Amino acid sequence: MDEIRIGIFGLGHRGIHWLRILDRMDGYRITALGDIFASIHERALNELSDSRGVETHASYEDMLADPNVDAIALCVRCEEQGAMAARALESGKHVSSEVPAAHTMEDCWRIVAAQERTGLVYLLAEQLRYHGFITAWRGLVRGGRLGHVGYVEGEYMGRKDTRRYYRDMTTGEFVDVADLAAHPDAQPTWMHRMPPIHYLCHDLSAMLSVLDDRVARVTGMGARPQSYAHDAIHRSDVQVALLRTEKDTIMRMACGWTLGRSRETRSHRYQLIASHGTLETGAARGELPSMWLAGSQMHDAARVDWRTERADTPPEAAALADIPNTVGGRPSTGYSEPTIDYIVHKNFRDAILGEKPLEFDVYQAMDTAAPAILAADSISQGSKPIEVPDFHPSESRPAGRAPAGM
Template identity: 50%
Template sequence: MDDIRVAVVGLGPRALGTWIPLLQRIPGFRITALCDPIKALHERALAQLTTQEDVTTYERYGDVLAADDVDAVALTVRSEHQGGMAADALEAGKHVHAEVPAAHSIEDCWRIVDAVERTGLTYQLAEQTRFWGFVDAWRDLVAQGRLGHVTYAEGQYFHYHLGGMFQDPRTGTLLGPDRLGEYPDAKPTWVQRMPPIHYLPHELSPLLKVLDDRVVEVVGMGTGQPSKANPDVAQPDLQVALMRTAKGTVMRLAASFANPHPDGSWHWYQVLGTNGRVEWNRGLRDKPRMWLADGQMHDLAEVDWRYERTDAPREARGSGHGDADFYTHVAFRDAVLDGRQPAFDVYRAMDTAAPAILAAKSIAQGSVPLAVPDFQRHKENP
């Protein structure tokens, strides 16, 4: 196989603005199909292609899975069914590169794991924050024991983003509650129904990479519905989860999309150990910080860690999300062409999805602690 023939499924902003441009820019991919139930989006996607020759458009996902000229599915949907759609593709003989989160139910997590184990096909979650430069720097500090035993870690994704809460069914236009007067037929999207805590992979994935760990127990709490800040939005303003890892680290993770928050300062992380602490910047004019107990340091000191990697190749620059989008596509491409699983494999992907799913379930059950499945153990004892 010289090129991976890809079907881009779900033609929203992520597909049009990032996936389609990158799949054409990175060698080893060839887009052969586009799919979305909203036909008006087909023309917008086709306009992004450098060539439309041999590209087929579909409204039905099942037709994509039956296509002979599709090797892999780029799953860029926002839907409660996205986990099941990934499993369907694997079962149909297609490799899968899927947008976060991996799934919205534990059953779909297991379906994906089972499909990969039975077919041997490549599955990768397109979670890009784990490729950031500072994540590797923090991982090295932990691995070298510079922070001591890690006792506590935090991660939060506060992205005040109302623009995808509604969609016009005819044009596919995504909009916020402030534009409902312009689009009287607009309907709430899945994003509005999704528990915000489900969208934790961008926090869990890098932290679990830093800690080389997995979550074993979770309990959640959240604000009520609808949003207090935006009553037209059915989503809670905020949800928070406390988690315990296999190595004994306590983690606090939180997510919010409806509560006002400064633009751009979406991600924040902290790792605290028995011998030191690292912390991401709190705002755009702030700097990351570090303190080491054995480093003759009397206070936290600023460190010039960044999203962008110092060892980034020229092709990565400007790819999106601090250049990290490039790495997830290259990792998927190389795994498919080499006939193997990526380093960020299906088990690690589900380790980012299951704790978030169970945090929402904990909230629904009155904040009871819930155990998290061990997907790696299933790998050893299928």
């Protein structure tokens, strides 16, 4: 095989963003598009450079049964996201899934067992781990220059768009919380019901890649399940996880997007405090990260020109930089830097074509999803600490089988 026939399921903002990238990348041919709302198929077809012969599917079963699809790009936003990824593998399709991978522990195990049984490629398409400054930090920490990292903070907080919390289930149109009065039939979406801490995936993925570690224990805490900022959002504004890693790093990570916060504040922020130095992102967008190294004649931390974009962007990735950040003429809520997204799609392609094994495997993917799910479980059980399982096969769990009870 030298070309992957790929079907994109979930044609919202992220699905359209992926479509625009995959349509232009060597090694991919988009052969199918799908969404449970047939009304938005046309918009996606119109985005393709050549839509001839491209099938559209309103049912996921039909997408999975499509013989012209080798791999599924899964861009849905729903509680069943993990089960849908597992079903793709069980149907003989490779799968590249959007974050956060899964929303239940059963689905995490189902993905792992299906990947092991089939040997197909499962990729969690988390892209922050490839940011330029994260790669630089990984080199410093893994090279031992900072010593033992004792404490890590991460957060994904921002004044998010409130367009994704309600949806008209007849038309598929999302309804902003400010416009609910004009849409009495709009229903709360998964974005509305989901515990915010389920979205730890980005920050955990990035920080675990820096630390080369996994979370062993987690506890959580959250605000009341009713926003203080929006009457119509019946969900915590913020939830926090405290995590202890296998190598003994303590992490504090927070998620929430409905509190008031300036748009100039960076939404993903990190701080690492180690035995021999510190690393920190700035608080404001555009502010450079800083580093302080013990024993290096530095009186204080110095700003370093590390950015999210990489200093080694290859020409084929740079060529994607003009991909628009609008969908249907409005700012996209699913836009991210295409030159970084390129790395995710390249890794998936190279793994399927046998050119390079995945560097972010199914076990590491679940190491980002499971602590988030268990942090939410901890919150619902009065902040009870919970052990996080290691997903690798063991004597008690042979490869290809989920543990008893899962």
